[in-house]
Amino acid sequence: MGASNLPNARIPSATYRLQFNAGFTFADATRIIGYLHDLGISDVYASSYLAAKEGSVHGYDVVNQTILNKEVGDEQGHQAMVDELTCHGMGHILDFVPNHMCIESGDNIWWMDVLENGMSSPYAHFFDIDWEPVKKELTGKVLLPLLGDQYGKVLEGGGLQLLFRDGAFFVQCYSLQIPIEPRSYLRILQHRLDSLKERFPPEAGPVQELLSIETGLQHLPLDTERDPEQMGERHREKEIIKKRLWQLCQDAPEVMDFIAENIRIFNGTKGDPGSFDLLDQLLREQVYRLSYWRVATEEINYRRFFDINALAAIRMEDQAVYDLTHALLFKLIREGKVTGVRIDHVDGLYDPVSYLQNLQKSAYVQLCGCRGEGGNGAEAEYFGELERDPSYQPLYAVVEKILMKGEQLPEQWPVAGSTGYEFLNSVNGIFVDTEAAKQFDRIYDRFTKRASDFTEIVYEKKKLVMQVSLSGEVNMLAHQLNNIAEQDRLTRDFTLNSLVRAISEVIACFPVYRTYANSASVRDKDVQYIEAAVSKAKRWNPAISGSVFDFLRDVLLLKAPERASEESRRAWLYFAMRFQQITGPVMAKGLEDTSFYVYHRLISLNDVGGMPGKFGTTLEAFHGQNLERNKNFPHAMITTSTHDSKRGEDVRTRIDAISELPDLWQKSVVRWSRINKGRGSLIENQRVPDRNEEYLIYQTLLGAWPAGVMDKDGYDAFKVRIKEYLTKALREAKVHSSWVSPNSAYEDAVLGFVDGIMEQSPGNPFLREFQPLQRRLARCGLFTSLSQVLLKMTAPGVPDFYQGTELIEFTLVDPDNRRQVDYGVRIDALRELRAREAEIGAQALCRELLEQGENGWIKLFLIYRVLNYRREHREPFDFGEYLPLEAKGARERHVCAFARKGSTSTLIVAAARLVAKLMPDEGSHPLGEAAWQDTVLLLPEGAGERFRNVVNGQQVEAERREGRPAIPLAALFSEVSVALLEPL
Template structure:
């Protein structure tokens, strides 16, 4: 697909809606008027195919042939499509090619048929199973500790049809029985022994799992979309949406899990002709999407990292590291945490994936240990061989230095792992991405708590701050490389909402005060793991005293993800009691509560400045800006499922009406009205004045406020924003900004500017401005 075709269907912006049984497609259709008024260019919906009953996210598809009835079904989608088209808005859908839901076999007809008939069934083509283990049977890790199949497994006979249908039941789980495997008088255990699957203890998922999963989630089975028949069966309904509902954009979930992402995307692009396609791909610093992929770009985590890091003071790095080490006694750096987190995952919950690769390299001694070290040393999610061969070579060098006793085994693996024709090569590429995601994002991010606002998907907590020059260079590169890539600040997968991160970015500017606060809280409410305590107190500082149950739920997920004192399997009751007691102390202990409230209050005004700055920057830099549902107002979400809470869209619509009524401009306070004002002005400018957003030229202030001003000219639309607000003081008073020759109107205030202007005048009301060149100007 040509670049011209991809860009012709790129929307001016997107607005992500999490479609659920509460926010159905019909309800989404009734939001179109509000979103049009907000300035949105496209409605962007979460997965719509039939998912597991009760699923709140839709990534556990069980039937690719129908739109989920609980989410509104085809009638709801038709209603949303018509409403969007009538309003002039495009429609973008999220799809899930990597896996499908198998938590309840009875809900997934293809999985049920596969289990019933085994590897000879046409359904077997769908799933990625290693039949070299378990006597060719599919291992289903559903049995609890102390299970007794003779007592707990039951044989069920359904006589509702002409032919009796047999099933095996284990508590709420149902499994099919193959034809001819039941004779009168058989016990359930004996019938089970004749099936194409084997029910095993849930702990064996870590070591013996023989079907590919989504990361370590055994209820999500990997799909073989490289098989044309599987691709066709899983994409026919989606492709119909392009023809029948006017869908023009596709967001592809987790392509790194696929055997050959590039080949898959070529096939998708060829059949979804003209669609704007983006991929949920996490790139590490210096990494880019393969240029051969026929996509517009990523879903924007790279941008999130750039904008987020821009808010941090590079000069505070040493001080924040010293405070962290003083309070937590953790001397490890970020690279050590990466290695430890990935090694933990590779040797526990994902060791089955390593073992599978090892089985594909016969004759290599110590293959499991060598593969583990290679995966730990791999510095990106995965390679796409033959692309990325140098990544494998670099990992081999690092692994051999770390474990010289494995150097010979590591060398022996290279012919297997570097040849795209071998199974080991494909499996290793799939495994490294899963180990990176679970070992870094879901483990190390919760352990290394020096500055938790930097611990975000796509980020690099080992860095601290981004210079203006480097930020501008990144935007110019994006304009050249992927001008229609998505940009974002918040998603359903971010660890913290954008406004929480905006306040966290203030903490380094208040380093000495924070050191005192953190030390006092650590002494008043000791937590067995001091680094986790440091994470918890930063969280309270940024969110304030949000609803108690939300903070308890967050603390539980965070400490179990960290797996350093407790965990998801066999949680430590004493450890968790101490953490929950610390959460309660924040609300109930007057001294602790006062410390948190006082410090949180100090962050608020500076956090609001950061919030508006990052929002305007993200909405106006090169790319297609995405607004996550509800984030146009003040937003204090934490990690999922907290960030998937229902949004009060009536209140949002009322807020937009209030700021758009033509009355007084919104005041700079905590109501969130300024944020929705800034968001709507920027989105409308992107939609209505696209001719002003086609280039990128950095601009700099003259005077003492130079490092505090982020400014760039997009070709007639000039963004001006504030960074490092604590240290700003009165520097705007003697700082100026020279505009290109023309007259400009600030979209936020309606004031006019030209020539060289005092920054103090430009940012007198708000910490941001969007200057739009007047029609007919130079």
């Protein structure tokens, strides 16, 4: 992929992620666009703002992709935001959710229609529902795991109530009103019918109308009907019947009273189990089966987003589904209101490459239509472009995709790249001292009193997830594989149990989130991943016959026997593609949402897309990744914080600094643990918190401790945030508590420990000993944060800024990192910085800001300076070469540097790293000769001799060292520890 593949797409210079919800609307965004432009942002990158479940704070629980979220604003508000973007020459990237929809909302009219009409619904094929599941009792039904207890208990407790409105019947289940299948209205309307007849004279009109309505219900096509003509008739007639019934109730109050009394009878009486029989019989006739939410683990028959019952997957591979769900998106693209897209959870799709190709084709047609060249002509023109260049992309598109070590996006994907998780972990890793890995292994193992192997933890946690959350999906796969095995005499003796175990073990050993076979052949990379997973599973499970694993491998690699029929080959491909959709959720839940909360050697490494078993990133690996991106995906997003981050970027940089101080760290945690021993509790003879959790608590406090002096309210608010984080961490770890079975006694004991160690009193020696190290790490973290953000703004790719991170922010995992941002503070700060810069100059201002580092304004000023420069000088960043640079001298490993070589000039980027060793005490800094000694940065020939640091305006000169141009780092970093040099 190169820049030439995006000839007409708008390529952002820098993006800014905004989280839209009722608390941050189109109007709110409109008010800050001028500020974002002044900061240097070229494109707003918006979370999904299509219609979502009421009260959604993130927008991923979409209920209708064809309309805007009314809580965010209306079309007028949206147009005002777009107009403001246009006024500032800015673009707009929209986060689009193609994989799933929220089904716990009456606003999802497609899902509600499915619940009313079953397989006869025109939307039945929209959702990934197995209408003939393994559990035969669910044939033709959808399992609805909505209940907070067992079905019978909820029913007899009055938790399910029949109701009637607008001529239709519903069952009230908590806040959700679920439609009743129309033919089953007869059970309600025919109950006690004689008592209604007695209230009217013979042949009375209301009675005759009700009988006529009943006849119409009896003749409705069944909910299993799939003939289009019969489906259409059912849809028309049921709506006519509802209108007639409602009109009858308005005209004849006696009928309304009759129905109301029947509803009261059906709804039963608490304490009288038999009184609920009528409602139970009615519910048994529905196209859904209401169940306890725990039942979903094993019996769910619709595909979900991970293990979230409320989010049902949609079949984007169906063209009708694709067309309808994208109608509004393409309208916005055609009108120029959206200039790029971010595709959420691309790995959840059945066939990602076909979807992405379809997306680009559709975008091309819309864009050509805007120019008056739409229709089949535009489509033919698009295919002509594809023949010339298979990776041609008319629309800037990036995908949310987690790439594991060494993994690249599939080359067939017509996208600008990913959203940058891999960069986040790579750039964070260079601020971790890789040489201290073994020391930290020893410190961690000794403190926790156990040996920890991250690879084994991931393996075990993936298996746990398949047992407690996703066993239904694994069982479904096993039954599919069993059907395949039964077709061949060489494989039919494999038992269902052995196939379940083989599938589980291979998924547990899978090295990446998923593979991407979608035809008769499998990519070479995917072959390697499958072979590696099967080989490892066989090695770790000698008690399971290797032939079972070999059979599974052959099916995944589509190595069907020559004698296999075409139908059998299709079954193999279908299984392989379904398998691909499951490995991702298992990896995500087992790795990100479990292992990351269990393995705490250095928690700054535990972020989405990372593998904390690897202790940091070498400079060689960092440069190698940048070179690869510049070659293949030069316009991919690169980021340092997202809405999914486990910790904010400025929390991580503080914790990174611990890696440079192993001796001090070991001494500190041992001392703290001894001091705090009395703060813990004993539950069932077990120490609470356990040693591993205590290790997490200390790192979390060091990373998230707010800058500056906190008043009592601020300190109390911080404690609340820490306790909310730890509650989530305990449940995600699934060791002593979980979301499924919260252990409140254990959680309370841990939170009590936090209250104790954070008590502000003279009798708490912990805080007295904790704060000096916290202040030192905070100072290190500040300089590292500046380096990190500079590297993001200048490395290959489009730098993305998560809302609020232009100032130093110490956020933890969501919902903490999704709190509303105070833009007033940021707008005022930038205004004041620009005024102060005009008054005293950038160089003096930088010195001033570093002295006041706690307020984070130095980070804001750095971003403002570099992004504005980048926007005005795009060529080296968009199309330039990437040249790693080396340093020579005593501090050579403490700088990360590279050049961006454009057609007319070469820019030099340099940033300090591993600064804790350059700052031996609390009051020092990584500046000047004391820090850098004789170290020089070697420059490429022809780069220039005199330079200006864009960051602060300081001028520096190169000199010759051993026949090469070089800049002494003592001079380059005399006043600020980051540099973007332009030649003079």
